[in-house]
Amino acid sequence: MIITLKGQLQALADQSQIDTQLVSGESLRALIQRVAINISDEARKLILDDSGDVRASLFVALDGEHIRDLDQPAGGSELLLMPPMAGG
Amino acid sequence: MNFKSSILNYHDYYTWQQDVTGFSSEAQDILRNMTALVSRVGGLGGPLAFSLAAAGVGKIILAHDGELRPDDLNRQILMKHEGLGKPRHEQAGETLRRFNPDLNIETIGENIMESNVAKLIAQSDIVFACAPLFEERLLMNRECVSQNKFFVDTAMYNTEGQLLVVRPGESACLACITPEPPLGWKRRFPVLGAVSAMMAQMGVLEGLKLLTGYAPAHTNTLMHMDTTNMDLRKIKIQRHPDCPHCSHLG
Numbered sequence: 001m002i003i004t005l006k007g008q009l010q011a012l013a014d015q016s017q018i019d020t021q022l023v024s025g026e027s028l029r030a031l032i033q034r035v036a037i038n039i040s041d042e043a044r045k046l047i048l049d050d051s052g053d054v055r056a057s058l059f060v061a062l063d064g065e066h067i068r069d070l071d072q073p074a075g076g077s078e079l080l081l082m083p084p085m086a087g088g
Numbered sequence: 089m090n091f092k093s094s095i096l097n098y099h100d101y102y103t104w105q106q107d108v109t110g111f112s113s114e115a116q117d118i119l120r121n122m123t124a125l126v127s128r129v130g131g132l133g134g135p136l137a138f139s140l141a142a143a144g145v146g147k148i149i150l151a152h153d154g155e156l157r158p159d160d161l162n163r164q165i166l167m168k169h170e171g172l173g174k175p176r177h178e179q180a181g182e183t184l185r186r187f188n189p190d191l192n193i194e195t196i197g198e199n200i201m202e203s204n205v206a207k208l209i210a211q212s213d214i215v216f217a218c219a220p221l222f223e224e225r226l227l228m229n230r231e232c233v234s235q236n237k238f239f240v241d242t243a244m245y246n247t248e249g250q251l252l253v254v255r256p257g258e259s260a261c262l263a264c265i266t267p268e269p270p271l272g273w274k275r276r277f278p279v280l281g282a283v284s285a286m287m288a289q290m291g292v293l294e295g296l297k298l299l300t301g302y303a304p305a306h307t308n309t310l311m312h313m314d315t316t317n318m319d320l321r322k323i324k325i326q327r328h329p330d331c332p333h334c335s336h337l338g
Contacts, residue, residue: 006312007245008272046272057270059310066265066310066325080323082312084266085245086225087277088132088218088284 131163
């Protein structure tokens with residue numbers, strides 16, 4: 001599965017995509033948490049809160065559709081992670 | 089030929105525009121009677137307001153506090169070099185009035201805040217959020233939902249931009265996807281003026297669709313543009329049943 005990083009996340013992680021193998025039985029939340037471990041501290045803080053859970057403010061889309069239920073089984077082709085942006 | 093503003097008819101400016109597919113003199117009359125609020129006239133709001141003016145939106149309210157700095161001039165195209173150190177809202181208004189003196193341009197030397205948001209949005213038919221802070225954007229979103237006004241949120245970061253178009257009660261609003269300001273957003277952000285301007289033009293086009301109906305607006309969609317590869321994504325979004333701003337609308 002391809003994890004695409006956008007916005008501040010892409011800049012702070014210094015990469016735009018992560019290719020990862022899905023783990024059987026893993027939820028989207030667990031997948032995001034696993035991926036976040038391997039990126040820079042600054043980027044990780046945009047994904048996970050202090051307790052290690054996925055931030056509510058993180059925009060997550062699966063194969064072109066916004067999703068809120070991160071407890072569903074991980075699957076699909078592309079997971080997009082994007083912190084909100086407000087630059088003008 | 090005499091081109092004095094006093095003898096020109098409103099429609100004289102827009103004859104080419106009225107030939108656009110789906111557009112018409114009726115659509116133009118709609119724009120003539122509309123009021124748009126643009127929150128901040130910087131890299132996004134400046135070119136956005138300019139194109140609203142060019143399109144013939146009857147009244148444009150520009151809200152922006154603060155003076156022009158040298159590092160604003162890579163993107164804030166309504167400003168001018170001789171205006172450094174001077175209020176930006178005044179320069180923006182002057183530029184648009186010189187562009188077309190028949191336009192009704194109102195400028196306010198304040199940013200949108202709790203004390204002025206309800207009054208300003210009550211005067212407007214559509215609101216364009218171009219502010220660099222989530223608090224300001226969410227405040228406008230909340231009030232637009234409350235007053236049932238069209239809301240267009242344009243934003244950018246680095247080489248990317250995003251656009252959200254809101255019909256209150258019918259489509260997802262900003263708080264449906266960003267219920268609160270996120271951690272880590274900084275007032276200073278990396279910006280190429282052309283990226284801001286491009287997102288501004290996309291915002292104007294969606295706003296004109298909302299106002300005139302000349303084409304369907306992209307509601308329930310978060311449009312994201314990455315200018316490094318010119319990749320435009322249209323991500324499907326839905327209203328949040330527990331949205332702090334719009335869930336009460338059913």
